[in-house]
Amino acid sequence: MPTTNDIRATFLDYFAGNGHQIVPSSSLVPHNDPTLLFTNAGMVQFKNVFTGQETRPYSRATTAQKVVRAGGKHNDLDNVGYTARHHTFFEMMGNFSFGDYFKAEAIELAWKLVTGTFGLPKEKLLTTVYADDEEAAALWRKIAGLSDDRIIRIPTSDNFWRMGDTGPCGPCSEIFYDHGPEVAGGPPGSPDEDGDRFTEIWNLVFMQYFENPPGTRSPLPRPSIDTGLGLERFAAILQGKRDNYDTDTFRALILASAEVTGQDPDGPFNASHRVVADHLRSTSFLIADGVLPSKDGRGYVLRRIMRRAMRHLHLMGTTEPTFYRLVPALIRQMGEAYPELIHARALIEETMKGEELRFKAMLDRGLSLLADETERLGDGAPLPGDVAFKLYDTFGFPLDLTQDALRGTSHGVDVEGFNEAMDVQRKRARAAWSGSGDSATETVWFEARDTFGATEFLGYTTETSDAEVQTVVVDNAQVEAAGPGTKIALLLNQTPFYGESGGQVGDTGTITAPGLHIAITDTQKKLGDLLVHYGTVIEGTVKPGMAVTAQVDHARRSAIRAHHSATHLLHEALRRRLGAHVTQKGSLNAPDRLRFDVSQPRPITPEELAEIEAEVNARIRENTDVTTRSMTPEEAIEQGAMALFGEKYGDEVRVVSMGGPEEGRAGWSIELCGGTHVRRTGDIGLFRITSESGVSSGVRRIEAVTGLAAQTATLATEERLNQIAAMLRVPAAETPERLAVVLEERKAMERQISDLQRKLASGSQAATSIVEIDGIRLDARNVGELPPKELKPLADSLRKEIGSGVIALVSTADGKGSIVVAATPDLAEKVDAVTLVRAASAAMDGKGGGGRRDMAQAGGPDISKADAALEAVRTALAQAATA
8 A cells, every 4th residue: 555655656656757846845934836725736936937937947736735724715624523625734746848848748648647657547537627728528538538427517616716817727637536426425516516426536727728818718838737636635545545544654643642531432422522633733833834823914824724723632631731742743744755744843832832821821821711602502592693703702712712622512602793793893993092182183184095105205315305395293283384383293295204114213413405404303204205394493384385404314214224134144044043933023213222022832942042143143244236127026035035925015015135135035035125225235344242142932033133233242241341350360261161150159158157156146145035935935036137938948847846836936137127937846726827927017007928937038128126026926925825
C-alpha cells in the first residue's frame, strides 16, 4: 500500500519526468494577492504568470501546494471531523502549463498517471466536462476510451472556472472514482451527487478565454492548464479507504491524539480525535508561515482553529496544555516534505502551549455558563443570541465554537439574535466615541475637505515650499483672522510638513510671510488626506487666502528620517534572525528614538539582539541608496514588498527599498511605506538597541536610537563604565572580573552580618524579654535592623528554646516595620498568631497580616511605634488567655 508521502513523491516525479519544473509550495499567506485570506489553490502562486504580468524560466510546473480553507468564501471549519472529506488544511497536487500544452496533453498526462502509474482500474473511473466543451469530450473518448455514458456533461458553473469578474477563465473537466453500487450516492450532476459513491479525484481547468466586462469573452492567445488533485482523498482511494481520516498520515496523528489523551482512537471520541488531527496540521503550518493567533484577520481564524481543537482535547479529559505535544508526530509524518515545520518547531510548540494556557483559563467558566443556560432551554429550543454573544464577548468563544459545543444536542444557536447583540455593541461603541467630543472636533475638517479637497504633500522632495492658507481654525471653528498669541490649526493647499501617521511623528517648523511668523509644533493627518498644522501665531495676523512659506525643522526631520529608515532595516533583520512570523504590530519614529513592536511569542535574547543590531549596522555601513518607487499594489508585491492582511491600499503605493539587491529582490529590505526616509543607509549613522520588553501576549517591543542620539548613548555608557572602573581602581577592560569579585565579597559579608544580627537578636534580652501572662510565657523583642527575611527563622529558633509560649519579634530595618508572631504547638487551641500579629500591625498604623495559627507575619509603616506593637501583642495575648 503506498503511503501518502509515496503518492506525493510519485506525482511530482511523474510530472518532472514529463518536462515539468517541481516548484516548492508557496506560503499559506499569499504574497501576490492581498485579497485572499489564505492560499486556497495551487494556482495562486502562478496567478500573475497566467495573467501575463510575470514570466518564469519554465513553461511547465508541478507542485504540492499547502492549502487552508477556514475563513471567508472557502470555510470548511464547521464540518471538519464529522465528515469523511472536509479539512481546514489539505495538499493540492497540480500540474500547470503556461501557454505550452493544452487539453490533449493535459488529459493524456492525467489518464496515464491515474491508470498507469497508480494503477486505478479504468472501469472505476468516469469524467465530467462542461456542457459546451465537445473538444474535451472527444479527447476523453479518444485518449481514455471512455464511452459517452461515462463522460457527463455539466452545464453549471461547477465546470466553468473564472479567476474573477474579469481575467482568464475556461471550462473544467473532472475525474471521478466509483466506489461501487454498495455505496449510497449518484454520479455528478444527478440528484444524489452528494453521496459517497463517487469521489472527485482531479479537476483539470482549461484556461482558453479572457472574461471581459460585461460578460463577453475573447480567446486567450496562449491557452493554459491549471489542475488540482486533492492528495488526501486520492490517498484514501489508493489505500482502499473511503474516509480520508483512515489514511496513513491521519491515522498516525489520530493515534498520537489517543496516546496523549488516553482515549480510544475509535471509541466515542473518534470525531474529537479527527478534529485534533486536522487542526494540528492547519495550526502548525499557519504558524510556520508566520501567522500568530490574534483578535482579527488571519490570526483570528487561526485562533478559532486552535481553540476548537483545544476544546475537543478538553472534552477528552486533558487538564494541562496538550496540543503542542502532538507536533513531533506531525513532523514525523510531514517534516521531510515540508522542512519549514522542522525549522519552526520551537515557535509552533511555544505558541500552541501559550494559547492553550490562556484558553483553558476561560474554558471552564464558559462551558459552565453554556451548560447552565442549556439546562433552562426547552427541548429543541435554540440558545439565545445574547447568551452566545456573552460567550464570545466575555470568554472568547467564537460563534462556531459554541455551535460545535452544542452539536449532538437538540439545541442550535439563535444566530440572528447573536448578530443583533453584536450590532448593539457596535452602536454603543460608536455612541461612546460621538459623545467624547471627537465628533465635534472632526466636523470642521469634514467641511474643509468638502470645500478644498486633499492637501498636496511635497515633503518627499523638499522641506520648504510656498503655499496658500485655505482655512484658519481656532477652538474647532473656522475664523477669518488670528493674531499674536493665538493657538491655531492651519490648512494649506500644499505643504512639506509630514502629518503623523504610520508611526512617524508629525513635523514641526515655521510658516511665515512678510510680517507673519507662526511656530508649528505638530502636524496631523485628518480624514486620510488633509494635513493640519498646529501652532501659535508669534507675530502678525494670519488670514485665509494669504500666501505663506512653510519651512520644516530640518534637524528634527533628519533625525526622524534616520529613525524611520532604521525601523525598516530592523524589521528585516528581525525576520531574518527570528523567522518570517515577525511582523510589525506598532511603531514610533521620533527625533530622539524609535519604538518598534513586533509579533514574537518569547523574549528576544541578548545574543539575538546583539546579532540583530550588528546586522543593521552592517547595512548602514554599506551606505547603499535608499530607493522609493510608486507603483500599484500588485506590482509592489511582485517586487517582494510585503502586503499586510487587513491593510487598505489605494491604486498606488510607495515602495521603499534599502540595501543591495538580492536574487529575485530589488533590495535587502522592501516595504510599502508612505513615510520620509534618508537618501542613503549611511545617513542613519549608527544604530543602537536600548531595550527589549513585552507589550502584550505575543508582542515584544524594541526601543533604539540612531545617529547623534546613538552616539550620545554610547558615550554616556562609556563614561559610566570609566567611572565604575575608577571606583574599582582597575582598567575599564578588567571591570567585569573585578566587579564579580566585589559582588562575591559583598555576598559573603551580607551572610556574616546576617548571622551576627541573628545571634545578637537571639542572645539579647534573653533574661529580661520573657514575661508570663496568665500562665503563658511571652518572649517579645524589638530586634532593630535585623532584615525581615530573618524574622521567621529567628522566631522558629526561639520557639524551640522557650518550650511552651509565644514569640513576638519586631524589625525596623530599611525604615519599615515588620512583625512576626509564633506560638508553640501546645497553645494551638488557645492562641491564634494571626490575631496577635494583626494587633501589632494596627499599633504601627498597618493593616491586615496573615499566616497560620502557629506563625503569622504583618507590617506597619510607623517604626516609631515598634514597642507599642509589642505591647499590643501582650494585651491581645492577655485577652486570649482569659477567654
